[in-house]
Amino acid sequence: MAIKGPQKTVLQLVGVVALMGGLSWASVPFYDWFCRVTGFGGVTGVAEQGADTVLDQTITVRFDGSKERDMPWEFKPVQREMELKIGETGLAFYEAYNPTDHPVAGQAAYNVTPYSAGGYFEKIACFCFTEQVLQPGERVQMPVTFFVDPEIVNDRDAKYVHTITLSYTFYEIDLPEGYAALDTGDKAGAGITTN
Secondary structure, X not given: OOOOHHHHHHHHHHHHHHHHHHHHHHHHHHHHHHHHHHOHHHOOEEOOOXXXXXXXXXXXXXXXXXXXXXXXXXXXXXXXXXXXXXOOOEEEXXXXXXXXXXXXXXXXXXXXXXXHHHHHEEEEEEHHHOOEEEOOOOEEEEEEEEEEOHHHHHOOOHHHOOEEEEEEEEXXXXXXXXXXXXXXXXXXXXXXXXX
C-alpha cells in the first residue's frame, strides 16, 4: 500500500519537525563540547595535573572579576596579573565578600581572552567548578590553579599571544537545600544551633 499525496506530505513534515527538534536538543551539549575541545569563545580546558614541560618563554596572565547586576557580593581578584613561564603551574586567588545579613549562593562563569588562547589555558583546580555559599559577613579567598599549555607556541594564531586575561563573573543561584531554612530565619529547621 503506497502512501499518497497529502499523507506523504504530512509524514515528511513530521519527519522534518522531529529532525529539527533532535538537532535543537543536541545543539547545546554539542556546542559545549566543541567549545571545550577547541577553546572557542574563550572556554578553558580542565587538566588533572600540570604540564609535562615548562618553556623558557613567559606569558602574562591578567585576572578580572565582575558580578551579575543583582549579585550582592563584592568580588575581585586579589592580584591583577602575574607573569609565568609557559607550562609553569600558577596559583591565583579571588576574594568574595557577602555584606548582607543572610547566606547567598553564587556560581562563577568564566572565559579567557583572546579567544585563540582558550584551548591552551588549562585549569587544574578552580572555585568555579562548584557553587559557593557565603554566610552573612563572610569574606573568603578562592584559589584557581592553572597553566598555559606549551602547545600554544605551535598554534599559528595563538603563538603570538603574550597576555591572557582570565575573567570570572559571579551570579546568584538558589541556596542549596540545607540553607533554605536559614535564609527564612528558621535556624533550627536548617539544623544550625545558635548560642
